[in-house]
Structure formats: structure tokens, C-alpha cells
Amino acid sequence: LPPFFQINAVNTVVITPAKIKHENADIHIVITGFNESSTSTIFNQKLRAKKTGAPHAVTFHLTDPIKKAKVSINIQGHEKFEHEVRVRPNVLVIHIHTDKPTYAPGEAVSIRALPLTHDGGIFDGTIEFALV
Template sequence: MRLVACLFLFIFIHFVEALREPFVVLPTAIRWRAENSITVIPREWSKIPLNIEVFITAKENILSLSEQLFFETRKISDLGSSHTFTFNSSHQPDAIEYGIKVSVTGHKDYYTVLYGVSNLKTISIQTDKGYYRPGESINVRILPINGENQLYKSDLKISLVNPQGFNVITNTVKIPEKLTRFLQAKFDIPEFSPHGFWSISVKPTNSSLPWMFSSLRIRVQDYSLPKFFIKMEINEIQAEDKIKITVIAKYFHGQPVRGSVFVVCGSQTQLLAGNVSFIF
């Protein structure tokens, strides 16, 4: 009798250990105020019909209790196909972590915990130029995009970072609800800043996860702009109050200069703000 009991216990333990979890495809993290999805694939040896249960809890902070966010049960009658469960996190406060439990008939329960993150997909950062002198201003344009490819509307933290990785200036930018274009920002580089590669860093205010950061590198150094030559051609005058001129600016090696031209009409050439204006 004892031998039969031991044999039965061995078979039971072996059967439990042989159970394996289903295949579960998860996002890197659960995005706040957005749709998220989980895909479950039963293993090939499963017997049909079977049930799939997905149970998700949300924990707002370390001291709070977990609350149910999502629960769904499906009865499956075919194998070899994936089953996607979609849920929306908008009707719950932003949580720091989410518990994911997946139960499939004939499988070992699958359980894991995912972080909660801002619904930010990407941040495009542009500056008005790539090289700056100490003391100059940096004009920045920022385009944040959420997971639905719409403008991201939550607050952002923007920092000017020196070559040693220290945040010299950090500003919190509140994004207007009616924003429909690039967000504008401006930094003044300190006068006696060290030369080297600096960066503009942007991240959501409600997340410190490294993959939520975006940055753009710029160069800070003293530099002199190369000299270039200007040639101006006056075309034939066709009217007394109109004159057509052509201004050509090239560097000494022949490459054209890109920029704008300021022309003032008068009786002589004069100096305006350190620049020669051609006056006719």
C-alpha cells in the first residue's frame, strides 16, 4: 500500500513539474491612458476545448493595495492561433506597476509584473544650429508623439547637459492642451562654459526610465565663421520705381553660402549693426 502511495505521489509530482507555461507576448511596459495588448498562445500539446483567463491588477504606489484593472475569460476550440487581449488603462490612476496573470487549461499559470510608463512613443528635438559659442542662446524645437501617433500632451522636463553629464539648466514645460505644432524652448549657455559636446535632454516628468529619454548633441566652442565673397549684379532697369538685382555669395573654394540678404536702397553705402548694407 505504501509503495502504491509513493508511486502515485511520484507520478503527481512529475505531472506538475511537466506542466509548462503558455507562450505570452507582452509589451515592455504598460502605457498610461492608452490601449495595451497581451497575446497568449497555448502550447501545441494542449487539449481542446480550453479556457484562457487574463487577470491584470494595478498598484498606484508602493504602499497601496493592488486593484483589478482587467479580467477576461475566453473558451478556445482551436489550436495553433494566437489570442490577443486588449485593455485600456485610462479609467485607472497611473500605476507604478501592473501584475499580469495568465491561466490556460492544462498549463502552469504565468505571472509577471510590468512597470507603468507614460504614453510617449518618441520625441523629435531640433536646434537652430549645431555649433554654439559660450554665452549664446540655443533655440530648441520639440515634437513629442504618443503611442497613437498624436501629439503628447503631458508635461516634459528639458535639460541642458554639459560634457561631464551634469544638468546645468532644467526646465519643466507644461504642454498646452491646444498645442498643434512644435513646442518651443530656449537655453542660454553660461559665459564661461567648458568646450565640448553638450546635449539637450528631454523626458516625461512622470518617468525616470532610461528608454523614455531623448537627447540631441550639440558642440560648444569658440569659432570664427569663414570669410566669403559677395557679388552683386544689377539687371536692366525696366521701371523707375523697381530694380532687379542678383546677389551671389560664395566661399573662397566656390561653395555657395546659405542665408539671407539685407538690402537697403539709398544714395550711399553705410554700416548697419556691423554689417555693410548696399545702398543705391
């Protein structure tokens, strides 16, 4: 599993069933999203007769903002796997520029920021700054 899922981005989960007595196995993956007071199914797919010992990738686009996700994977002949995954905005880097290198106490600070996504686009969500 990836360390986190990204909002407004294509996410991938790779599943490799261990080889057991069967050459093929059915795989069922469900990804559930959690907010403060609600849950929703983000992704639900059944993969039929997939070769054991080989990786199988599933991709999904996460559009709704959520706090966290739970991944549940059922593979025929294996124990059920469940794991929580963090969710974060699709921001790779934020370039920050100020109009001068140092400021006096109480002086207004002018900032320009360019937040870029993992695919090179401009992030259009909310970004909060805290000056310390």
C-alpha cells in the first residue's frame, strides 16, 4: 500500500496474492473513506481468477475530500487484510517567495506562493500559512 492517498489524483494499490495450492484466486478490494461523521465507499472491485504470485494493480481517482481511508482486501484462500491509509492533498511542492529577506517586528509580509501537484499542475485548494 502507498503511505497515503491523494485527493484529486489517481491512486494505485498493488496486490500480489501469495502462491498457495491454487494457480488463480479471486480478489475483492474495498476502499472506504471517513470524515468526521460519515463514511462512504470510494472504490469497490472484484478481480476474478487472477494469477497468484503476480502483482495486480488497481487504480482509482479520489475526488471527495476525506480524512482517512480503510483498505479491505479479500483474497480467495487467504485471511482478510485491512489497513488504514492517510489522505492528503495532491501537493508535491510549494514555491514561496517574499519581497525581501528579513522583516522588522510588526511589518507586513508579502508572500507569493506557487503550489504544484504531482503531475505538474497548479494546486487549487486552500493553503494556510503561519509565520513564526
